[in-house]
Each structure stands twice: as structure tokens, then as C-alpha cells.
Amino acid sequence: MTTRTAPAATALYDIPGPATRKRHRLYGIASTVLILALAGWVIYLLVDTGQFAAAKWAPFQYKGIQELLLRGLGNTLKAFAYAAVLSLLLGGVLAVGRLSEHRAVRWIATLLVEFFRAMPVLVMIFFIFVALKVQPLPALVAGLTLYNGSVLAEVFRAGINSVERGQGEAAYALGMRKTQVTTFVLAPQAVRAMLPTIISQLVVALKDTSLGYLITYEEFLHAGKLIASNLDYDLPFIPVVMVISPIYIGMCMLLSWFATWVAKRERRNPKMKAVEIAPAEPGTLLPGVQ
Secondary structure, eight states, rough: OOOOOOOOOOSSSSSHHHHHHHHHHHHHHHHHHHHHHHHHHHHHEEETTTTTOHHHHHHGHHHHHHHHHHHHHHHEEEHHHEEEHHHHHHHHHHHHHHTTSHHHHHHHHHHHHHHHHHHHHHHHHHIIIISSSHHHHHHHHHHHHHHHHHHHHHHHHHHHHSSSHHHHHHHTTTTTOOOHHHIIIIHHHHHHHHHHHHHHHHHHHHHHGGGGGGTOOOOOOHHHHHHHHSSTTTTTHHHHHHHHHHHHHHHHHHHHHHHHHHHHHHHHHHSSSSOOOOOOOOOOTTTOOO
16 A cells, blocks of 8 residues: 655745645646647648658758768857856956955956946957957857856856855954955855856857857858758758757757756765764863862
């Protein structure tokens, strides 16, 4: 005989009762049916317009087309790798500036963060590419770095400030300098809180690499555009989207999975586990204490 366990209590909502659970199941079934119906309708439209015709999928059988897509994918990953590393570095530098005790440094860092956060990424990329006459890859990486670095600076600053104030005060009481307190006490504790937001911003940077096709950078989307517009196969635009989109989604999901793996590994790290403290025992009393 199996027993049904009651739902666990959480701080976000009350434990649902039998009627509420039944209503939630009905909502889930209705939502599933609606999603399946929508997916079926989209597939019907694709079939009805001939998007699965063999002629539109024929270009992907050629080695030249496959090499074009792989080269574009490689260029996308290269731009993302540069932008991700430089954004993290720039975000760290700007966050340190915003946390500085020197007013001039703090004002300059704040001005840079607010300016680059407010500027559209595409405008920065075009300005660097057209006005400064920079090559496509450096222009794309620079635009992504300036925007995502300024956003990550605020993430780092908020993460450091979220650590309990007593942690820093205890470190200062031990004679540590501010750099040591931030590096060895505050930052390690803030990483776990900042990690989901950092990964979300890196996913944004990965998706924004597709803006490179507007400045003739031969990335993944640019390769798909060449296939869809330059081949005499009745413009296989939808098949190209159906090939490129899952790869973009897969890369973003892989990045999120990597972040989850890092977080779990950090929680399993023996250095992060609480130290067991022996129970208090009677000891030798001080002289004069009864």
C-alpha cells in the first residue's frame, strides 16, 4: 500500500488543499491541450505552404552549405567567447570603481555604467564599425563588451552589497584591507547569488552575436541569410530558420546547464560545507568564579 506525501511547505505560497490541487491539474491539462493545438496548427501551416518540400531542404545536403553553416557557427562562438571574457573583466573593473571610496572614481564609473547601459547595442556596434572604421569582429565584440560589461557591473555591485554587513565588519576587525575583504570574503559569498544573473546576461550576449550580420560579420545568422537569399530553391527561408533556431536554443540551454553544474559542484565543495562544532562542555572555571 502506497501513501501519498503531502506537498512541502514553502515561503512563497501556502500549501494547496485538495480542491486547489484538483483545479491546478485541470489548468495543467487545459494548458497542455492548448499548447498541443497551437503546435499542430503551426505544423499544419508549414505543411500547407510546402515548407517541408524536398526542394527546400535539398541545399543542406551539399558539403559547401554544411561548411558555410559550420564556419558561421564557429565565428559566432568565437565572438561570444571574446565578448563573454571581456564583459566579465569590464564588469569587474566598473564594479570596483562603483564601490570605491574615492568620489571621483565612483562618479566616473557610474557615468560609464549608466551611459553604456542606456545605449542600444546595435548603435554602439554601428558607431564602432562605421565611425571608427574597425573590422567587423572587433566592432561586434567591442559593442557587446561595453553593453554587457556595464550590466554585469551592476550585477557584481549588487551581489557584493547583498552579503551580510557583519561579514565585512568582521574581516576589517581582523586587520584586513578593503581589497582583501572584497576579494577573499565578500566576492566568494556573492558569487552564488550572482551566478544565475551572470549566466542570463551571457545568454543575452550569445544571442546578440547575431547582430554581427548587419556589419557583414560572417556569423551563424549571416550564413543562414546567404543560404536563404542566394539559392534558387524557392527561397528556403523557413527551413533555414528551422535549422538555425534549435542550434541557438541548444547553445543557450547548454550554457544554462553549465551554470547549474558549476553551482551544484560548488555546493558539494567541502570548503563550502559548514564546520561541525563540538557541544559545549564544562571547563575550568576562572579564579574567583563560583
